[in-house]
Amino acid sequence: MGDVLAGIHATWEFESDALVIRFDRGNRAPRLFGVLRERRVPHEALASVTLSPGKRGTVVLHAVPRPGADPLMEAAAGQLSEACDPYRLVLPADRETLAEYYRDELRAVLGPGTAGAYADDPADGGDVTPADRFLVAPPQGPQSFKAYDGKASFDGQSEVSFRWSWTGASSEKWKAGDQFFHVRDLCGVEWRSPDVLDGHLRLVPRGGEPRATQPDHDPASVVFGLGYGPVHLSLPFAAAVLAAIRTSDRVPARTAAAPGAVAERIRHLGELHQAGLVTDEEFSAKKAELLAEL
Numbered sequence: 001m002g003d004v005l006a007g008i009h010a011t012w013e014f015e016s017d018a019l020v021i022r023f024d025r026g027n028r029a030p031r032l033f034g035v036l037r038e039r040r041v042p043h044e045a046l047a048s049v050t051l052s053p054g055k056r057g058t059v060v061l062h063a064v065p066r067p068g069a070d071p072l073m074e075a076a077a078g079q080l081s082e083a084c085d086p087y088r089l090v091l092p093a094d095r096e097t098l099a100e101y102y103r104d105e106l107r108a109v110l111g112p113g114t115a116g117a118y119a120d121d122p123a124d125g126g127d128v129t130p131a132d133r134f135l136v137a138p139p140q141g142p143q144s145f146k147a148y149d150g151k152a153s154f155d156g157q158s159e160v161s162f163r164w165s166w167t168g169a170s171s172e173k174w175k176a177g178d179q180f181f182h183v184r185d186l187c188g189v190e191w192r193s194p195d196v197l198d199g200h201l202r203l204v205p206r207g208g209e210p211r212a213t214q215p216d217h218d219p220a221s222v223v224f225g226l227g228y229g230p231v232h233l234s235l236p237f238a239a240a241v242l243a244a245i246r247t248s249d250r251v252p253a254r255t256a257a258a259p260g261a262v263a264e265r266i267r268h269l270g271e272l273h274q275a276g277l278v279t280d281e282e283f284s285a286k287k288a289e290l291l292a293e294l
Contacts (some may be wrong), residue, residue, distance in 0.1 A: 002015065003102070005061075005098070007030070007089040007091045008058070008090040008246070009026075009033055009080055010024060010033065011024075017042060018042045019041045019043070019046070019106070020038065021043070023036055030083055030084045031231075031232035033084075035139070036086060036234045036236070040136070041070075041136055042109060042136070045070065045135035046064065046069075046106070048128075049062065049106040050062045050064070051091075051096075051103045054091075054093075057092065058091060058092060059091055059096045060091075062088050062097050063106065065087060065136070066130060067131070067134070068130040068131040068133075068134070069134065069136055071136070071243040072133065072235065072236065072239040074239070075189060075191050075235060076191065076241060077191070079192070079193040079196075080231075082154075095268075099194070134246060138239050138240045138244075139237075139239055140240075141156050143232050143236060144237070147201070147223060147229045148165075148168045148223050148224055149165055149168035149169040149216065149222055150168065154196075154237060154240055157183075158183055158184075158248075159180060159182055159261075160186075160203060161178065162219070162220075162221075164177075172212065172217045172218075172219065173216075173217075173219050175282065177219075177268055177269050177270070177286065178268055179219050179220065180266065183247075185206055186203050186205060187245065188245065189201065189202070189241050190203075191234065191235060191238040192224075194230060198215070198223075199224030200215040200216075200221050201221060201229070201237065202220060203221065205220060252282065
């Protein structure tokens with residue numbers, strides 16, 4: 001199609017095989033939009049497109065992604081507010097006729113055989129087929145944010161690290177030491193919005209080993225609160241890690257950890273041992289685990 005439809009906080013461009021969403025970065029736009037900047041959504045990633053009345057004299061054009069197609073929406077797990085939904089384009093009500101035209105154009109591309117393509121039609125009862133892989137690109141590059149009990153970092157490819165803060169981390173996390181996870185050792189990410197109580201980002205290791213019930217006691221998680229771990233930083237982080245995990249599922253053979261990284265982790269473990277935060281037995285056992293990674 002190639003046309004452009006400008007709305008409030010975002011612009012949609014209609015390509016022949018995809019919907020390109022470009023976000024505003026103004027003061028009134030959600031901060032998440034400023035981080036995302038632009039997203040290219042292939043038509044095959046969409047389940048439906050609807051048009052409905054909005055608030056205060058607006059209409060909303062809504063492209064709904066298929067389950068499993070977008071790592072950002074998979075990580076969000078339905079917790080985003082309407083204002084932060086990157087698939088909603090808000091338009092003045094006097095542009096409703098134009099919005100109807102583009103809704104119909106997208107529906108024609110999705111085709112009558114697409115499950116849910118006419119989801120705002122009461123006669124539509126089709127099931128939405130989940131995507132078997134991510135079709136929308138995840139946030140790119142290294143990611144990091146400050147949580148209440150530490151700093152979370154992801155190198156953008158293979159390793160996630162949690163470095164604990166002296167003031168916020170629980171004794172369980174200090175005893176475990178700073179954490180480093182290879183994405184091949186993970187099977188999922190659990191994100192809970194910091195806009196509600198008990199927000200956290202929790203990595204799910206493979207193997208199903210027993211974990212602490214509370215995220216603040218689990219060394220595989222960081223917790224949000226008191227202004228830490230905002231949505232616009234923690235959610236793209238979760239989405240990027242989730243996409244890397246899914247990619248690693250398709251790539252065999254794990255490589256050994258870099259000697260320098262292991263040496264740094266042993267050095268930090270020694271500092272915790274000298275400070276009396278880990279016992280002799282805990283120090284020996286953890287050091288053996290780290291050396292085994294080489």
